[in-house]
Amino acid sequence: MAREPRSGSQLPVTPTTLADVAERAGVSRQTVSNAVNNPDLLRPDTLERVRQTIAELGYSPNRAARNLRTRTSSLIGLRFTPAQEGTANAMMDRFVHSLVEASDEAGYHVLLFPADDEDPVGGYDNLLRSTAVDAFVVTDTYLGNPQAAWLSQQRAPFVAFGRPWDDDVARHVWVDVDGAAGTRLATQHLIDRGHTRIAWIGWRKDSPIGEDRRSGWLTTMHANGLSTTGLASRVEDVVHSGAEAAAVLLDESTPTAFVCASDTLAMGVLHTLWIRQLAPGRDIAVVGFDDSQVAQVFPVGLTSVRQPLEDVAVEIVRTLRLLLSHQPVEARGVLLEPTLVIRESS
Amino acid sequence: MAREPRSGSQLPVTPTTLADVAERAGVSRQTVSNAVNNPDLLRPDTLERVRQTIAELGYSPNRAARNLRTRTSSLIGLRFTPAQEGTANAMMDRFVHSLVEASDEAGYHVLLFPADDEDPVGGYDNLLRSTAVDAFVVTDTYLGNPQAAWLSQQRAPFVAFGRPWDDDVARHVWVDVDGAAGTRLATQHLIDRGHTRIAWIGWRKDSPIGEDRRSGWLTTMHANGLSTTGLASRVEDVVHSGAEAAAVLLDESTPTAFVCASDTLAMGVLHTLWIRQLAPGRDIAVVGFDDSQVAQVFPVGLTSVRQPLEDVAVEIVRTLRLLLSHQPVEARGVLLEPTLVIRESS
DNA sequence: GGGTCCCCCTTGATCGATCCAACTGCGCTG
């Protein structure tokens, strides 16, 4: 089993194995394994000697062998939906970045696999049965999505980013951001600035996330004794629709501020203001949702609700570790608070 | 070795193995393996019988065991740089999506690992030595970046998205987009629309990518007999700088159009136009680079150069497969042509 | 002196796939 050490820093044809280290350090394989995984079991001087040999030979445990024996992979699967080019998608990308960071700190890597429209659970099934990943992070848990239910049924460990809105079925663990709290922040911010006629432009009624965000605006308005009649609009999540809705609301209800369910819709409002020669922030205030790049780069900075995606990722990874180590999870769901990033538009 | 088949569609505690399939189908393990990996070696009726058993038991080969034996992982490593929140980053995210799709079709998955600023090759080294990935895709090959050179030296298979600009050192395989061709398209488009005084706002001189894009503008102007004196500006890639540069150029050289090295800078130009009450597209034309979401969502759609990232990803995966199967790669580098997405701003 | 711990380390078996060499029919040839 003797092997040549790495010449220079060149990778050898066959990488160093645990047995190589053992022989060189004059100990058994198990001792080397313990030096890596259970250092407390070794006498300090032995540990030091083995560690030095590991460093000398540039040894890293073979992932495949370890995975085979321990029946784990240190990989977290994430279905990466195809680029749809909207502001919501950009939010997801920011989340993926956070997830990669958080996972790494817990010793996990993130494995991406594509979405297959025809077979929504196909990718999951494959990775699960071939024991390629330890767990999943599920991101699209909107109403009627089969993934979460399917994974639960398979007893596959996973954490969802997003609440199960039809909670009579779902019994899984989740982390989410309180959208209503976000729009409450936004609305209160505008009220504090003296606005009283604050309009809402949101998504269609069948979107639970949209209705949640809408409720934040609604309750805050009412809590402040402000009327909301004629000030709400529900449209498709595209710039064009946002612009139209803003035009109609301006004509019919003369609002002085807009709270939107997304930055995309807020862009639409800004478009209408532009056409009507109204200055955002001075004439009319606008607040968006998601703090997308558009909000940041836009010449007139767009005030927007920002989801704490870094925290979401950390919380998800923390929960995953509990699940994987079969420890009890304190709460089935965790709800995090968003923040308001204030810019020139309000 | 007898195991219970899966009850219903529930995942068993210990998944089905190749030996289970063999026993149930009344053949040897090797025959099952061949049915999966070398179907031609089996008699049609045997193959059919084994395949049916595989389907019945819901068998998928254990990834770890296969990886250990074959010394491959079917994983492609990609360093996922932390979210810097610029338009360039959004471009990378779009590329990752394409890469996941292209990899999947070739039977690979994408493994993300975070960037460590202190040790630029740390993540690579780890994955390489632990044989966790088969190859890498390197995305940040700008001047002076050590990754590519280091990987080459380690004889690690990888393909770069981006040319090695200091090509006296680099000898690796790459795929890139012809930035100069993009700005040529943009400039010619503006010339065709009757513009003669077309300004350039680009990055600082030490960016080879920026200089490449600049050259496309320069050569096209000269090829059409147009002067470029006083029409070029090199600044930081932030909105603010773009706005300033546009203001200076407008005052001093009265251009009627702008070509920018990025959408970020184009946003700055739009900002200045907004302040000066100039209508983009009607009074002054603007072209950006990268076709980011900002360009698409902006009320006045921004004309922008779009990189064919889907094609880049496909080409990268194709090249990787050649590398991994030790087949000769036809060309050390492949240069793809971008397209111009024309919107209202020009 | 001898037994009992405990600490530290070693040995053999194992995870589940693929590689390897050998083995079995079967048809054909000399």
Next chain:
DNA sequence: CAGCGCAGTTGGATCGATCAAGGGGGACCC
């Protein structure tokens, strides 16, 4: 009828790690 080649199949070894037992030796106690 022995010998040979070919296609299909077989059991055993192997990849490199961890798991589960199994010592050896010193300290300590009776």
